[in-house]
Amino acid sequence: MSVADELRIFGIPGIPEIVPGTDLAAVIFEAARRADRPLCSGDILVVTSKVVSKAEGRIVDLDTVEPSPFARQYAEAWDKDPRVVELVLREAKRVVRQVGPVLITETRHGFVCANSGVDQSSAGAAGRAVLLPLDPDASARRIREGLRERGLDVAVIISDTFGRPWREAQTDVAIGIAGMQPVVSYIGQKDPHGHEFRVQALCVADELAGAAELVKGNISRVPAAVIRGFPWTPDETATMRSIVRDPERDLFR
Amino acid sequence: MSVADELRIFGIPGIPEIVPGTDLAAVIFEAARRADRPLCSGDILVVTSKVVSKAEGRIVDLDTVEPSPFARQYAEAWDKDPRVVELVLREAKRVVRQVGPVLITETRHGFVCANSGVDQSSAGAAGRAVLLPLDPDASARRIREGLRERGLDVAVIISDTFGRPWREAQTDVAIGIAGMQPVVSYIGQKDPHGHEFRVQALCVADELAGAAELVKGNISRVPAAVIRGFPWTPDETATMRSIVRDPERDLFR
Numbered sequence: 001m002s003v004a005d006e007l008r009i010f011g012i013p014g015i016p017e018i019v020p021g022t023d024l025a026a027v028i029f030e031a032a033r034r035a036d037r038p039l040c041s042g043d044i045l046v047v048t049s050k051v052v053s054k055a056e057g058r059i060v061d062l063d064t065v066e067p068s069p070f071a072r073q074y075a076e077a078w079d080k081d082p083r084v085v086e087l088v089l090r091e092a093k094r095v096v097r098q099v100g101p102v103l104i105t106e107t108r109h110g111f112v113c114a115n116s117g118v119d120q121s122s123a124g125a126a127g128r129a130v131l132l133p134l135d136p137d138a139s140a141r142r143i144r145e146g147l148r149e150r151g152l153d154v155a156v157i158i159s160d161t162f163g164r165p166w167r168e169a170q171t172d173v174a175i176g177i178a179g180m181q182p183v184v185s186y187i188g189q190k191d192p193h194g195h196e197f198r199v200q201a202l203c204v205a206d207e208l209a210g211a212a213e214l215v216k217g218n219i220s221r222v223p224a225a226v227i228r229g230f231p232w233t234p235d236e237t238a239t240m241r242s243i244v245r246d247p248e249r250d251l252f253r
Numbered sequence: 254m255s256v257a258d259e260l261r262i263f264g265i266p267g268i269p270e271i272v273p274g275t276d277l278a279a280v281i282f283e284a285a286r287r288a289d290r291p292l293c294s295g296d297i298l299v300v301t302s303k304v305v306s307k308a309e310g311r312i313v314d315l316d317t318v319e320p321s322p323f324a325r326q327y328a329e330a331w332d333k334d335p336r337v338v339e340l341v342l343r344e345a346k347r348v349v350r351q352v353g354p355v356l357i358t359e360t361r362h363g364f365v366c367a368n369s370g371v372d373q374s375s376a377g378a379a380g381r382a383v384l385l386p387l388d389p390d391a392s393a394r395r396i397r398e399g400l401r402e403r404g405l406d407v408a409v410i411i412s413d414t415f416g417r418p419w420r421e422a423q424t425d426v427a428i429g430i431a432g433m434q435p436v437v438s439y440i441g442q443k444d445p446h447g448h449e450f451r452v453q454a455l456c457v458a459d460e461l462a463g464a465a466e467l468v469k470g471n472i473s474r475v476p477a478a479v480i481r482g483f484p485w486t487p488d489e490t491a492t493m494r495s496i497v498r499d500p501e502r503d504l505f506r
Contacts, residue, residue: 004468010259097504104504112419161452165418165505166365168496169436169456171463173420183422199414203422204467210424211464214457214483215257230467243421251350251357252418252505 007229010037011215011222018223020057025146028224037226041153044230045143046212048223049160049175050119050130052139058131060087074098084120087129091116096253107132110244111175113162133158136176137239144178155179155232159209165252172213174205177240180232182206203243204230260482263290264468264475271476273310278399281477290479294406297483298396299465301476302413302428303372303383305392311384313340327351337373340382344369349506360385363497364428366415386411389429390492397431408432408485412462418505425466427458430493433485435459456496457483 015031018024024047032039039045053059067075067082071089075082078101085103089095092105096112105116109132117132133139140156147154158176163169174182182205212225247253268284271277277300285292292298306312320328320335324342328335331354338356342348345358349365358369362385370385386392393409400407411429416422427435435458465478500506 004262006261006263007464007468008259008261009257009464099504102504161455166498166503167426167456167459168498169454170452171456171459199423201422202414202466203420203424206420206424207463207467210460211260211262211467213455214460214464215260245419245421250419251352251355 004230007211007227009211009215009225009227011217011220012037012224012226013222015051015223018051018054020055020059022055023146024052024055025143025150028143029147029150029152031224032226039147039152039154039226040228041151042228042232043152044155044157044180044208044227044232045147046157046159046209046216046225046227047140047143048216049117049132049136049158051223052133052136052158052176053130056133056139058133060129060131062087062127062129074103081120084115084118084129087131088115088118091118091131108134109136109175110241111162113160117160117175132160133176137178137241138176140176140178141236153179153234155234157205157209157212159212161213171206172209174203174209174240177205177238179234179236179238180205181235181238182240182243205240205243257483260464260480262464262468262478262480264470264473265290265477265479266475268304268476271304271307273308273312275308276399277305277308278396278403281396282400282403282405284477285479292400292405292407292479293481294404295481296405297408297410297433297461297480297485298400299410299412299462299469299478299480300393300396301469302370302385302389302411304476305386305389305411305429306383309386309392311386313382313384315340315380315382334373337368337371337382340384341368341371344371344384361387362389362428363494364415366413370413385413386429390431390494391429393429393431394489406432406487408487410458410462410465412465414466424459425462425469427456427462427493430458430491432487432489432491433458434488434491435493435496458493458496 012032062083065083067086071086072082075085094106097104119130136158144156156178157174159172161170185201187200216222216225265285315336318336320339324339325335328338347359350357372383389411397409409431410427412425414423438454440453469475469478
């Protein structure tokens, strides 16, 4: 894997409203063709997790959620919806920080983010919430497979918008991947003076997800983007779980 | 500021070795022209901090560094160069974590990263280390000004490669900016159902820096890249310091 000479990045407009059961590969393939921006083998397709969640039925009617006493107390103290707090806790493997109204959790996948990625604003109707996909790598593989059935060899990244410590504002990162490894490693390579490079591994999946955000926008209803020109080597074993840091190696738990 | 329709991202090859005093705007402008990829008004130019440091003489001959007793002890315990440890501590406002050989610090600018960004591998000769620019926003402004003198209105980002908690591998982020604000805010905007968006502010500067890394590569000696097509509004007050999170609001200090 080397460096791209030139990248082109563009959104796929005209993707219809996604409902449970929507075949994402099919609708994205068709929308790209209709927009006169057909997908090509070698492309990387970045899909916002929200539409993946919707296609997979990861939408919860809040009226069906019975909050625990802990969720009720916390929601009352900070003027939150106790049913949403309950969902955040159910989606969490662990609470990493709980300070005032801010709840930073570790998701079932091992990602650390605010509110387990539970999102009320994108639910498409009041009284509903969207949860992260159960297995975003599997979601990415299904889209990759659907595109392969249409004759295309396309790597797929599922992205979400996360905050981070120390730096204000959020960025898009990868939470699922299929077809390419998320990290490019320079380990063992040395500069002309014999020093190992200070940078040993780059998470290009996160950089690709962030780059795609620049054309998708977070509120512009363009849930998929194409990155053309980035060299990648097909690898069906890829998973974003490989970048989840081992708790033993993590200084900020 | 809205979303790009299509981005083009390409590296600028042929930039010569940078030495103290090099006029970066001049050499980048010329290299882009020679490569038949001339800069245009409206472009965003992303420059690797390493070459900025070199141009600004932020290179230290390690033989001139007298390590403190603390630096000596720590270096001996973990098989490090005590002079480099000394530089890391001098460049730090505060040690955030010191666990085994890993030293996470807050730089003079307020950024949190490993080893205060001190880099031995890029120093261009054994026995030297490169420090981060003293004021990367000012560095970016100087390059922007130099391009303006050549008739171009180009936003400039200075990038470096940082790790992050919870996720393995590194990504490029912005440490200096000129001409455009680093954050796009959605605060106060609501979805059709009246919910405020879960995502309230995106640090596009970090996403742009990461996108540029995809064509620069970290070891490929292409220290500058152009992002064409991203809409930005000229603003001479921009600074990356605005994304440094207030310690009061930071849960992971």
